[in-house]
Amino acid sequence: MTETDAREIVGPGGDETDPGGNPQVQAPSDVNAGWRRFAIDIRPLRHPAYRRVFIGNATSFFGTQFTAVAVPVQMYALTKSTLWVGYLGLAGLIPLLIFALWGGALADAVDRRRLLFVSSVLMWICTLGLLVQAVLGVGSGTLLLVLVAAQSAAVAVSSPTRSAIIPRIVDKDEVPQANTLNYTASTAASVAGPLVAAVLIEYNVAWAYGVDALTFTVALWAAFRLPTLAPTEDGGVVSRGRLSDVMFGLRYLAKTPVLLMSFAVDIVAMVLAQPRALFPAISAQRFHGGGIGWLYASIALGSVIAGLTSGWVARVRRQGIALVFAVVVWGLAVAAAGLAHSLWLCVLLLAVGGAADLVSAIYRQTMLQTYAPDQLRGRMQGVFTAVVVGGPRLGDLRAGATAVPLGLGAAWVGGGLACSVVAIVLAVVFPSLLRYVAGRP
Structure with a gap:
């Protein structure tokens, strides 16, 4: 039977019929159809440009996790202080806040392909700097702070540019699925990366930085192979990459309560409930020096499972309510994990939080990419980067301090509980986010 013949005998309900028109129940097909409703949607990968970006991001995400584990572990080994580990968050936050807004304005003003490539090269050079200091055994906490700050500045430009590109290289109705693929790939890397990194760090921390530098070359290739993505113009929202363009974007955000509240809820989630800076100390004091790789991988592990079963995400219309609910679950799961004295229970609870965090991240990104016009996406993604990347760094400082x-x-559990309470209060006092419905002006 040919494919055309098969389509001709499918009834209006989707079941196959016999020549007399009587439906025949096909249990395996029903099962497959049910699974497809929940399985991750990979249709955006049919676009060559997106496919290359996805491959580059997925590979570099894996390497980035090596550095994400190596830097705080090296800092704690040098200083024996959670406060110095928290300073890493501050070192990354300040340049991020400065350059993310400017980088977003640049993404609206110049060819996004070229900007992504240049900023990615700068990130790669900073990773090479971390590798060199480890190989030479410099042993300076201050130098680590400087390199983290420089890398954060480059990330602040590349991240909004990369996100603003997505709606230009996939169909608009596939933006949620493209974001889900990106987040799932990054979180899968966040599971495998820390586990492998923990093994390499035991041998020599320089190996972790070396893997990051090597894998990032794939991201450079993907950025180089993108098509030209010149800025579009529409009346008064055209950007020239100046301070006035940054301010225009901020004024737009201030007048758009849906987007403003989505940012506020994300700040609450990351600043109050992010326990990452406490992992080295918890591993040393509560779990007798073990489990550091599992702690860093746990949140991402839950996100991967949520991503692989995320076929339902694009069908949710009340995305604002789903976003708030996910943040509340994230806070409660983190708080419960802080009470666990078993490593595996702690990992399991953090994985639950990670699943909720993936759902909230998908809706935040999708709302921003589909709500704002293309001429403002770079600037909005700049603010998004400052919040999404800066929030966890500020959360590191909060937790460490x-x-x-x-x-x-107390620092761990109290932060998780505070996150859930504040998110509910904000949603009730400012209900615009709860009222948001996808696709409605």
Whole structure:
């Protein structure tokens, strides 16, 4: 039977019929159809430009996790201080806030392909700097802070540019699926990366930085192979990459309560509930020096599972409510993990939080990419980058600093509970996010 013949005998309900028109139940087909409703949607990969970007991002995400684990572990080994580990968050936050807004304005003003490639090269050079200091055994916490700050500045330009590109290289109705693929790939790397990194770090921290530098070359190839993505113009929102263009984007955001509240909820989630800076100390004090790789991989592990079963995500219309609910679950799961004295229970609870975090991240990104016009996407993604990347870094500082007077448990559990409470209060006091429906002006 040919494919055309098969299509001709499918009834209006989707079941196959016999020549007399009587439906025949096909249990395996029903099962497959049910699975496809929940399995991750890979249709955006049929676009060559997106496919290359996806491959480059997925590969570099894996390598980036090696550095994400190596830097705080090296800092704690040098200083024996959670406060210095928290300073890494501050070192990354300041340049991020400065350059993300400017980088977003540049993404609206110049060829996004060229900007992505140049900023990616700068990120790669910073990774090489981390590799060199480890090979030479410099042993300076201050140098680590400087390199992290420089790398953060490059990330602040590349990240909004990369995100603003997505709606230009896939169909608009596939933006949620493209974001889901990106987040799932990054979180899958966040599972495998820390586990392998923990093994390499035990041998020599320089190996972790070396893997990051090597894998990032794939991201450079993907950026180089993108088509030209010149800026579009539409009346008064054209950007020239100046301070006035940054301010225009901020004014637009201030007048758009849906986007403003999505940013506010994300800041609450990351600043109050992010426990990452406490992982080295928790591993050393509560789990007898073990499990550092699993702790760093746990949140991402839950995100991967959520991503692989995310076929339902694009069908949710009340995305604002789903976003708030996911943030509340994230906070409660993190708080519960802070009470666990078993490594595997802690990992499991953090994985639940990671699943909720993936759902909230998909909706935040999708709302921004489909709500704002293309001429403003770079600037909005710049703000998004400052929030999404800066929030966890500020959360690192909050966790590391509060652990000094309060202790590890209180800093961890209290932050998770505060996240859930504040997210609910914000949603009730400012209900625009709860009222948001996808596709409705």
